[in-house]
Amino acid sequence: MQLPADYHMHTPLCRHARGEPTEYARHAVRxxxxxxxxxxxxxxxxxxxxxxxMRFDQLDAYVAGVHQARADHPGLNIRLALEVDYLPGHEAWxxxxxxxxxxxxxxxxxxxxxxxxxxDNPAKLSEWRHRDAFEVWAAYFERLxxxxxxxxxxxxxxxxxxxxxxxRPSRDCTPLYEKFLQIARQHNCAIELNTAGLRKECQEIYPxxxxxxxAFQLGVPITFGADAHAPEEVGMNFAEAIQLARAxxxxxxxxxxNRQRRLVGI
Ligand code: ZN
Ligand code: FE
Ligand code: FE
Ligand code: ZN
Numbered sequence: 338m339q340l341p342a343d344y345h346m347h348t349p350l351c352r353h354a355r356g357e358p359t360e361y362a363r364h365a366v367r368x369x370x371x372x373x374x375x376x377x378x379x380x381x382x383x384x385x386x387x388x389x390x391m392r393f394d395q396l397d398a399y400v401a402g403v404h405q406a407r408a409d410h411p412g413l414n415i416r417l418a419l420e421v422d423y424l425p426g427h428e429a430w431x432x433x434x435x436x437x438x439x440x441x442x443x444x445x446x447x448x449x450x451x452x453x454x455x456x457d458n459p460a461k462l463s464e465w466r467h468r469d470a471f472e473v474w475a476a477y478f479e480r481l482x483x484x485x486x487x488x489x490x491x492x493x494x495x496x497x498x499x500x501x502x503x504x505r506p507s508r509d510c511t512p513l514y515e516k517f518l519q520i521a522r523q524h525n526c527a528i529e530l531n532t533a534g535l536r537k538e539c540q541e542i543y544p545x546x547x548x549x550x551x552a553f554q555l556g557v558p559i560t561f562g563a564d565a566h567a568p569e570e571v572g573m574n575f576a577e578a579i580q581l582a583r584a585x586x587x588x589x590x591x592x593x594x595n596r597q598r599r600l601v602g603i
Pocket of ligand 4: 420494495564
């Protein structure tokens with residue numbers, strides 16, 4: 338059986354990844370992947386919004402880098418995408434980005450639970466000490482639902498990111514998962530199995546088995562991504578991710594071209 342496509346990887350333009358796109362592609366070929374997609378952190382309308390994404394004037398260079406990887410690896414399908422931060426009020430900007438290039442898909446990710454707090458940023462780890470974990474999780478899943486309902490994204494990224502550093506509420510989060518996943522289902526959003534969580538303090542794929550089982554029951558489709566920030570991370574821990582998907586009941590995964598979805602076996 339063909340390995341799932343790795344649909345989540347970055348480039349040095351985001352200022353916290355290394356290796357040119359063509360090196361990521363080379364690693365994918367070495368692993369026997371037949372399809373990958375670049376999904377670097379999208380620019381914001383204000384370039385100084387934070388320091389972990391490309392500037393708007395680098396967007397064309399990003400696309401050129403993906404084209405170079407395609408030219409160097411004609412046997413590999415390489416999709417053009419972005420990991421777009423969803424914040425309420427940014428919808429018009431995201432539509433402007435969507436119109437600029439022939440994207441294959443957008444991953445909608447929530448990193449910010451407010452205008453100023455990106456919960457996965459190690460530099461802001463101390464912020465967690467002032468917060469109640471359940472309230473952060475609830476705010477996060479509220480935004481995730483808004484992202485899915487916006488219709489701007491094919492895939493919702495790492496959908497239990499607040500667990501990254503191990504901050505877990507004592508209260509049951511099942512109702513938060515259910516509400517978000519029902520919205521995802523209604524708006525035809527897939528969710529991703531993101532293996533980067535295995536490389537973080539939480540040491541667990543995003544999302545948890547519990548969340549993934551609800552997603553399967555509700556009929557929310559999945560994609561796979563290693564969230565590589567270096568070439569050798571492409572396809573990392575895909576065996577575990579496939580095992581998790583199958584244990585939750587999944588036998589299919591999505592592929593995207595021109596923002597159109599089709600399902601293939603896993
Ligand atoms: Zn990143
Ligand atoms: Fe992310
Ligand atoms: Fe990412
Ligand atoms: Zn990410």
